[in-house]
Each structure stands twice: as C-alpha cells, then as structure tokens.
Amino acid sequence: MGEKVLEVISLRVYYDLPQGTVRAVDDVSLDVRRREVIGIAGESGSGKSTLALAITGLLRPPAKVVSGKVLFNGVDILRLSEDELRRIRGRKIGVIFQDPNTYLNPIYTSGFQVAEVFEAHRGIHAKKYLNEVVKLFRLVKIADPERRVYAYPHQLSGGMKQRVLISMAIAERPDLIVADEPTSALDVTIQSEIMDLLAEIREETNTSIVMITHDLALLFEVADRVAIMYAGKLVELGRASDLIKDPLHPYTKALLSILRYERKKKLTSIPGSIPSLINPPPGCRFHPRCPYAFSKCSKIEPKAVDIEGRLVACHLVGGSE
C-alpha cells in the first residue's frame, strides 16, 4: 500500500437550485495511493462528475461544499484560493475530460495550446516550448509529431484530439491525473489504445489516476481499485479483482450481472430508475430498486463498513447495527 496522494474525507457537495437542493455528493470518503488507478463508476446522477470537479478544484456555483475535505498531498484543495489552485491544477493535478472539442481552442494550433501549459507554469513565451511539446506528442503516440504540433484541432481525429488533451494533462508530470469519461466519445478500438496509453504513462511517470466512467467493463479492466457510486453515495469500494469475483452491495451485484452478457437470455435489469437527488429515498438510497431490501432499509441509512479492506454500505453486509 503506497502513500496517499489524495484523500477525500466526508465530502458533501450540494447544488442549490430553484427546485430544491441537489445532494450530488453526500458524505463520500475515499483515498488514492501513489501509482494507483482508481476507478469511480456510476450512472448519470450518481455524483461522480461532481466528485471529479471537487477533486480538481473546479466546483463553481451553484455547487457548494457543505462539509468535508479534499486533501491533496496533505493540503485541503477546497480551502485554496483560485491562484493557489492554479499552481496545482495543470501542474500537480492533470485533468482529462470527455469531449476534447470543448477544451481545445479551434483557432490555435494544438502544439501551441499544449505549450501554453508550460508558459502558464514556468513563464517565458509558449513558442519556446514547442520542442518539449514534440517530445510530449511522441510520448502520447501522436504520429508525425513535428508536423502535428502545427495542426489545428479540426485537422485531428477524435482519438488524436484526446491524445493532445492527455499530453496537456501530463505535461508537467503531475502526481495525479483525473480523467472524467476520457474515452466515452470514442470508438472501442480507439478507446483501448487510449487506455493502454494511460497505463504506460502511469508506468513511466509514477502518477496516480482517478478514472471516472459509466463503462464498468472498461473500468474493471484498467483499475486497481473500483468505487461504485449510486445517487450521491459511495456504496462499495474495493480491489477490482475482489469486486468482480464477489460483489457485496446489491447494486454492484446488479451492475455486474448486467455485464455478464449471456447468449439469447433476458438481460438482467434493475427495475425502476435513478432517483432524484433533490428528494432522494429515505434510508438506503437504493432500497426502492433493491431485491433484498427489508424494513430497516427504508428507515436507516447504512454506514459504510470495512470488511477486510473493502468498504460496503449495506444493512445486509457486516454488522452495521
């Protein structure tokens, strides 16, 4: 077990909307160790992206941190000023988002935009760093990097643009990379290449990776540990190999059985739909859809218990009396 790079402690992030308060992340704790790939999985509305924004210090109103800490190398990110954050984000924490088109400026060359990362953190004009960008492009396996640094985003394919974003994220050799759905917009073939690339980068730079996705099959292939979120809560967290072999939380069980595609059989489905986070169900938030729910589940919220290094929040598991 390596040292902790990131520690999220009892984090609550709510959105104040006219319709009510959305409890997007509601008392979530987890840690990320050095060189670890931790996967955070959940469906839409599970709070996983809000968690990503909190970790990277990118929360903006109407989001507000109600309580909790996000310790990065021991420093609480949530208490830092925008200036202090900017010194960390991009340098110590790299960020990769889903849609590269949103994050690349169409009127600058891709190489210049990556060079700006260096300029922002080291000063001197971006142009001075083009050589370093070529090296980075080579590292993220962009073919013909000397030419591609002069390419505008629209001249690159989706996979290539995502590589440019990854090169930005790793430019300053960060301790932590937060990747929010990094391959969800890409074809499976390109996705598998990008995943291989992230794994190689981890090997070479010793960085930790927080990977957030709804694609469980993918997550279980690449992550060392997996956290499952449901309706703002962390319901299970453990080693990927343990979770896949023996899921404990009924939601994890259901998700995994959906993934076991059997030939010409009905797909296992979870009845009902994802609850509103303005009025989440009382007690355990999964209880209205849970096949094992009993009276206690609708009244008392289960606390996460530690079972041999695995955290599970379910009344059926462990002695959560």
Place this chain on the structure above:
Amino acid sequence: MSSVLNAINLRKYFRITTGLLGGRKYVRAVDGVTLDLREGEVLALVGESGSGKSTLGRILVGLQRPDEGEVLYRGINIYSSGNSVSKKLRHRIQAVFQNPDSSLNPRMQIYDILKEAVLTRNPSLSDREVIEEIIKLLRSVGLVEDHIFKYPHELSGGEKQRIAIARALAVAPEVLIADEVVSALDISVRAQVMNVLMDVKEKYKLSMVFITHDMGLVWSISDRVAVMYLGKLVELGPTEEIFKEPLHPYTKMLLVSSPAAASATASKDLRFKARGEPPSPINPPKGCKFITRCPIAGSECSITEPELMEISRDRMVSCLKVLKI
C-alpha cells in the same frame, strides 16, 4: 429461411467540396453492400463510427435513396417508385434511432405522438379505438396509461426510447431497424429497454437490423453479425461462429478491443489489439481498405481489393489472407 429484406449492391456517396477551388470529392459511406435480412432474425450491424453502418440503416428503412443498387422488401424494390418510398412499404419497415429527443416532437403529448402513428395505419378508427390501441402499445413497451398525457420532457431517457419503440410498432411493421437504440441510456436502464425490444420482437414477429458498437449486446441478442469497415462489409456470419472464430482481422480487432465482449469471445490474440485509426473515407487506401491497421497484411493486399466471398456455409469474409487467394 426466406429473406424479408434484400440489399443488393448498395452504394451511397456523399459529395463534399474541399476549399474554395476544391474539386469534387466523395465520402464513400456505403460502397457496394449486399446483404439479406432473414425472416425473424436479429442481424447485428457493427463497425466504428464512419463505417457507414448508420447510412446503410437509413437506406434500408427508406430514408436515404442509394446512388446505386436496390433494397427489396419481399421482392419489391422500395425505391422503385418516383421520389419517395410508398406509404405502404414505409409501414412495413420502421426505425428507432439513438436519440429520442430528436425523434419525438417536444410539443406533442405522448397521446398525440402515438395517435398520429395509429391513425396512419388505420384512419377510420374512432377516438375510443385509438385510445385503446395507444394503451395496448404503451403496455407492450412496459409503460402504463399514466404516461398518455405527458410530454416527452416529463419522461426519462428510457421511457422516451420506449415511446419511440411504441410509435414504430403502431403501424404494425415487419422489419425494425434499431440504430444504437440504447447507447445513450444508463446501464441499468439499458437492460430494461433491451428486454422490451426483444419482447416486442417476439410478440410482433419482427425481423430486426440492430446497429450497435456494443459487442456485448451483439453477443446477447443477435443471430448473425455483419461487420462494416469504411463502407464495405468485411465479414458476415452466425454470431456464435464469429465470436468463437472471427476470420477478418478487423473483426478480431473489434472483439479484442471490446471489454464487453471479453467473456463471450474466444478471440484473445493480442496481435490484433487495435492500432491506428481508420483512414479518411474520402481517400481510402488502395487495395484492401484495412491495410493501414492490419497486423497480417502482405504485399498483395495493397494491390488487390478483396471481395466478400463465402468461405464456408453461411460465412462470408473479404480478406486475401483468409481466403488465401
């Protein structure tokens, strides 16, 4: 088994202009595809984005006239008459697309959306009969009467997709083209909608073309798989055989790259791990179009373009290496 739909040598090129003085160039979206859909089967159509699978789907459903070739529905060419496909034929072949938000009119209640469809099939129905028909449709996709006076925005993604399915069923089709119908849905909801789709397929005795990139779903529901690459079919055959022993290197690449297919496929040859991206469909390479990414390509592959040929009963593949020509 007889065919419901025959696609014969379909071609659809989209013209694009490049630059101010740019000459005419074409995207060869569908480039000579011959394919049949058999009675009662689920034919999965797979490939990366840009492979032409959605354009092929649009041609099959009658939404996109091909430049060449024909689509026969029980022997009748659906594009034979004048400008548009005849109403009668359109009712036989229906489609459901990925994004229900763009296929359901946001200003219409579910009642009006379905009423329109019910009345196109049978304009003489009374109001009472229309309502009964609508309720029957809603139930068949697992919804209840409560939904009838709602607007699309009041429904969840899964519910909207069910309405899109119900509307397709309203005209009593025989063929359903399902283009990435569950790709936008969350995993727990995806399974529900897939089960609804398979239920109605049985109940209404549909034949279905299922366009997807999800190899897990392909394994789970399809009878045959057609693999497309840059506008061409590269492999076609029964699902179990293709997962057990894929022949075309591109099929192998798709299966090796797809985590969802891991439990279903025997194909684990890491030589076929994906590399590179598909070349531009405007300037595809000479010879075999897969040559730029193929780990087993030989010199002959850059000269001759392979044709789709039958290699064993019911299995077709277009690869010089496999066919050993």
